Amino acid sequence: NFMLTQPHSVSESPGKTVTISCTRSSGSVASNYVQWYQQRPGSAPTTVIYEDNRRPSGVPDRFSGSIDTSSNSASLTISGLKTEDEADYYCQSWDTDVPYVFGAGTKVTVL
Amino acid sequence: EVQLAESGGGLVQPGGSLRLSCAVSGFTFSRYSLNWVRQAPGKGLEWVSYISGSGTTIYYADSVKGRFTISRDNAKNSLYLQMNSLRDEDTAVYYCARDGGVGYYAIDVWGQGTTVTVSS
Numbered sequence: 001n002f003m004l005t006q007p008h009s010v011s012e013s014p015g016k017t018v019t020i021s022c023t024r025s026s027g028s029v030a031s032n033y034v035q036w037y038q039q040r041p042g043s044a045p046t047t048v049i050y051e052d053n054r055r056p057s058g059v060p061d062r063f064s065g066s067i068d069t070s071s072n073s074a075s076l077t078i079s080g081l082k083t084e085d086e087a088d089y090y091c092q093s094w095d096t097d098v099p100y101v102f103g104a105g106t107k108v109t110v111l
Numbered sequence: 112e113v114q115l116a117e118s119g120g121g122l123v124q125p126g127g128s129l130r131l132s133c134a135v136s137g138f139t140f141s142r143y144s145l146n147w148v149r150q151a152p153g154k155g156l157e158w159v160s161y162i163s164g165s166g167t168t169i170y171y172a173d174s175v176k177g178r179f180t181i182s183r184d185n186a187k188n189s190l191y192l193q194m195n196s197l198r199d200e201d202t203a204v205y206y207c208a209r210d211g212g213v214g215y216y217a218i219d220v221w222g223q224g225t226t227v228t229v230s231s
Contacts, residue, residue, distance in 0.1 A: 035217045037156070044206060044221045045156065056219070090156050094216040099170050100146065100158035 002026045003092050004103035011109035016081050020106045022091030023073040032093045034074040036065055039105075040087040048089075049076060078108070086110045113137035115207045115218050120225030127197050131225060133190040133207030141165070141185040144210035146218065147192050149203035149227075157203075160192065161210070175201075197229045 001024040012018045022034065036049035047056050049065035052074065061083075067074045074093075078085055091103040119131040133145070147159040160181040161170040169181055180193040190207055203223040211219025 001186065033212070033215050037218070039156075044223050045218075046221065047211075047219055048216070050211070050217050050219070051215075066141070066173040088155075092156075098158075099161045099210075100148070100218075101217040102156045102158060 001098050002093075002095060002101060004093060004101055004107045005089060006089075006103040009107040009109065011111055012081055013111045014081055014083060017079045018081060018108060019078075020058060020089055020091075020108070021071075021073050022075065022103050023071065024093065025099045028069065028093065029067050029072045029074055029093070030069050032095060034065070035092045036063075036074075036076045037090045037092065038087045039090065045090065061082075079110060081110055083110050087095075112167055113209070115209065115220060115222035116223045117205060117207045117225035120205065120227045122228045122230065123197055124231050125198060127229070128193070128195045129197065129227060131192040131194065131205055131207075131227070133222060135188045135209075138209075140183075140188040144168075145183065145190045146208045146210055147179075147181060147190075148206045148208050148218070148221075149201075150206070150224075151200070151203040155201075159205070161216075162190070167176075192226070197227075199229050201227060202229045203227060209226065 005023045019053040033051045037045040038048045040046040062080045088105045089106045116134045144163045162181045178196045182191045206224045207222040208218040209220040
């Protein structure tokens with residue numbers, strides 16, 4: 001099985017941009033879609049990005065996703081940071097043997 | 112509106128059993144695969160188990176294989192997780208989650224979770 005590695009935390013001021021990386025340990029990141037979930041304190045997770053870079057309805061376009069095959073990683077970028085974006089963010093992908101692999105999560109702090 | 116509502120959590124002693132339920136509404140239940148995902152206190156998300164819409168395909172995480180059993184009743188729009196031989200490390204919030212991927216695995220709807228505490 002592979003692992004997804006995320007930074008433990010990132011922080012930035014309101015209005016700025018943050019990018020969270022998610023590096024796949026083995027196998028190509030391009031082989032299986034990557035999803036991103038947001039979990040605000042005390043709440044259940046919600047989906048902010050699916051299929052690498054698609055946003056569910058209702059998710060603002062300040063959230064964007066991408067993959068980079070050279071670093072075998074996916075990224076979630078939040079632009080125009082707002083206080084409401086303060087949350088934990090988890091990347092997720094899959095393989096033929098394991099339907100769900102989650103990263104350990106990244107805490108985003110809005111300073 | 113799509114809703115997933117978990118129930119059945121509580122306090123149980125190590126070695127004990129518990130059965131979680133997830134009542135679903137707002138979509139055609141039998142057309143979707145479902146999952147249980149858990150989150151230990153202060154920790155990240157951990158996938159636990161998956162069941163296809165028909166119930167014929169089932170997967171488990173290694174950490175629960177042989178102890179937990181996932182099932183569904185399409186007539187009752189309900190998902191279940193039978194948890195046996197519970198351990199301290201099974202203490203977590205357990206989420207019921209719908210698989211929304213077409214040809215791949217991705218959660219598109221989450222329940223609010225039910226808390227399981229394993230302690231003597």
